[in-house]
Amino acid sequence: MAADQPQTPAPIKPIDMHVHVVGNGSGNSGCWLHVRGWHRPMAGMMLKHIGLPFGALKGDLETLYVQRLLDLVRGSSLGGIVILAQDEVYDDQGKKMENVGSHYVPNDYVLDLAKKFPEFIPAVSIHPGRPNALEELDRCLAGGAAIMKILPNCHNINCNERRYTKFWERMAEARLPLLAHTGGEHTLPVVRAEYADPRVLALPLECGVTTIAAHCGTKSGLFDPEYFHIFVGMTKRFENLYGDTSAFNVPIRGRHIPECLREPLVSRIVHGSDYPVPVHGHFAWLKGFVDWKTFRKWERNRNILERDYQLKLAMGFPPEVFTRIHCLLRKPVAAEIRRQTHA
Numbered sequence: 001m002a003a004d005q006p007q008t009p010a011p012i013k014p015i016d017m018h019v020h021v022v023g024n025g026s027g028n029s030g031c032w033l034h035v036r037g038w039h040r041p042m043a044g045m046m047l048k049h050i051g052l053p054f055g056a057l058k059g060d061l062e063t064l065y066v067q068r069l070l071d072l073v074r075g076s077s078l079g080g081i082v083i084l085a086q087d088e089v090y091d092d093q094g095k096k097m098e099n100v101g102s103h104y105v106p107n108d109y110v111l112d113l114a115k116k117f118p119e120f121i122p123a124v125s126i127h128p129g130r131p132n133a134l135e136e137l138d139r140c141l142a143g144g145a146a147i148m149k150i151l152p153n154c155h156n157i158n159c160n161e162r163r164y165t166k167f168w169e170r171m172a173e174a175r176l177p178l179l180a181h182t183g184g185e186h187t188l189p190v191v192r193a194e195y196a197d198p199r200v201l202a203l204p205l206e207c208g209v210t211t212i213a214a215h216c217g218t219k220s221g222l223f224d225p226e227y228f229h230i231f232v233g234m235t236k237r238f239e240n241l242y243g244d245t246s247a248f249n250v251p252i253r254g255r256h257i258p259e260c261l262r263e264p265l266v267s268r269i270v271h272g273s274d275y276p277v278p279v280h281g282h283f284a285w286l287k288g289f290v291d292w293k294t295f296r297k298w299e300r301n302r303n304i305l306e307r308d309y310q311l312k313l314a315m316g317f318p319p320e321v322f323t324r325i326h327c328l329l330r331k332p333v334a335a336e337i338r339r340q341t342h343a
Contacts, residue, residue, distance in 0.1 A: 013079025014322030015121070016305055017147070017329075018179070018214060018246040018272025019069070021083045021110060022103055027062035030106040034099070042187060046276040050304060066113065069275075073119045076306040080118070082272075082325070084149045084179075085110045085125040089156055089191060094129045101154070102188050107136070111143045121329065123147045123179060127155055128167040137167065141174050144332040147212075151181035152195035154188045160203040172208035176330045179244070180204075182217040182231060183253070184224030187277065196224075198231045205238045210328055212270060216243035216260065218253040228256045235268050242328065245317070246274035249308055251283040258289075261316050271322040273308040281311050290314045 023031025035043045035057065044054040050072075056064050073081050086105040089097040107124040114122040124140040126133055126148060140148075148171065150157055159168075159180070171178065182198045190196075198217045205211050213234075217227030235241050243265075248254045260269050273279065285295035294314045298307045309322065 012323045012326055014077060014271060014309060014319075015080050015082065015325045016073075016078055016273050016275070016309070017082040017121075017212075017270055017325040018244055019081040019083050019275045019305075020086075021069070021105055021113070022065060023062040023105060023109065024057065025062075026060045029062055029109045031062065031104060031109060033057065033061070033103045035102060046278065049278045050276045051302070070117060070119065072303050072305045075303050077309060078305060080121050081275075081305070082121045082123050082147060082179075082329075083110050083113060084123045087125040087127045087130075087150070087155060089154070090127045090129050091156065092129070094131050096130075097156070097191075100189065100191065107140050107143070107145070111140070111145070114144060114146075121146050123149045125149050127157060128159075128164040129157065129161075133167055134170060137170055137174075137176075141176065141330075141332075145176060146329045146332065147177045147179055149179045151185065151188065152200050153181065153185055153190050153192055156191040156195070157200075158192075158195060159200050162203070164203065165207065168204040168207035168209050171204070174330065175210070177210040177212060177328050178204055179212045179214055181215065182213040183215045183227055184218075184220030186220050196227065198227055198234055201234075201241075205234075205241055208240065210240045210242070211238075212242045212244055212328070214244050214246050214272070214274075215248075215253055216245075216256065216269075218248075218256055220247075220250075220252060222252065224252075228259075232259070232265060235265060242268045242270055242324075244270050244272040245312055245321070246272035247277050249279045249281065249284065249311055250277065254283050254287070254289075257284075257287075257315060266318065266321065269317070269321050270325045270328070271309070271312065271317070273305060275305060275308075279304045279308040279311070281307070284311055284315060289316075 024033045089100040110122040114120045124145040217231035281295040284290045
């Protein structure tokens with residue numbers, strides 16, 4: 001028998017680390033969805049964009065949504081996607097604010113999906129002001145949480161409140177990174193608009209939490225405050241602060257792509273799509289970020305996870321941007337066992 005030849009390690013595949021899941025409770029998931037007012041046509045537009053009918057909102061939304069996600073990631077260049085839970089909204093006294101949020105996705109739902117499908121990486125969501133926040137954090141860590149997601153402006157979370165210190169310290173100890181929305185927001189109801197400022201993340205950063213500022217503090221609407229340069233300044237102060245490219249294929253958020261492509265900032269950027277937020281290359285082409293041939297090629301591709309990835313690759317984001325999240329995510333024992341099983 002010939003001597004064993006050294007094996008070349010398999011290349012690390014890109015990860016989309018910002019993918020929303022939603023549900024209406026149709027699959028006994030505990031999810032709920034309340035779409036009101038002008039958010040209803042927006043929800044319909046997003047469903048159509050990802051290939052689902054508007055009627056899915058009142059049908060078997062969870063089965064349809066999950067199957068569509070699986071089809072997209074399996075038909076893409078991606079090695080996996082981070083799926084996001086969504087906690088409920090709590091007031092400053094830690095009491096749940098009824099009928100305030102637009103949707104709820106329990107932590108158990110994303111943890112269970114990740115156990116069923118190796119393409120899914122679970123991001124839990126915990127409001128640090130809820131009465132059982134630390135207990136829920138430990139429970140999610142034991143269940144395989146890889147990252148935690150919050151929207152301070154929508155969840156009513158001032159992360160700099162000193163009473164949250166133990167929560168951030170526990171996250172740092174467990175090496176659980178934080179993905180926190182920054183910048184404007186128009187797809188979800190906003191409770192405290194001022195909490196979109198990246199400076200609201202100073203305390204978890206000081207506690208040692210690896211923190212990813214979703215959208216890099218960019219504007220969502222034309223009249224939103226601009227926080228991008230505040231985010232950039234904070235990356236110079238905190239080595240554990242990163243930003244993601246989620247929704248950068250939306251015109252206003254994409255304004256700062258050239259700065260994100262330059263060092264030293266590009267070394268702090270990770271890839272996310274913000275699915276099911278629409279992905280179109282028109283703005284990137286008009287601004288000269290991609291050429292006409294590339295724009296037309298990927299605009300015709302119906303796999304929007306692949307479209308988002310390929311457009312950003314064509315803009316000049318280096319391969320490390322798409323794989324860097326591998327080094328930042330918590331490596332739960334269960335996930336490591338599963339990885340070895342599927343290797």
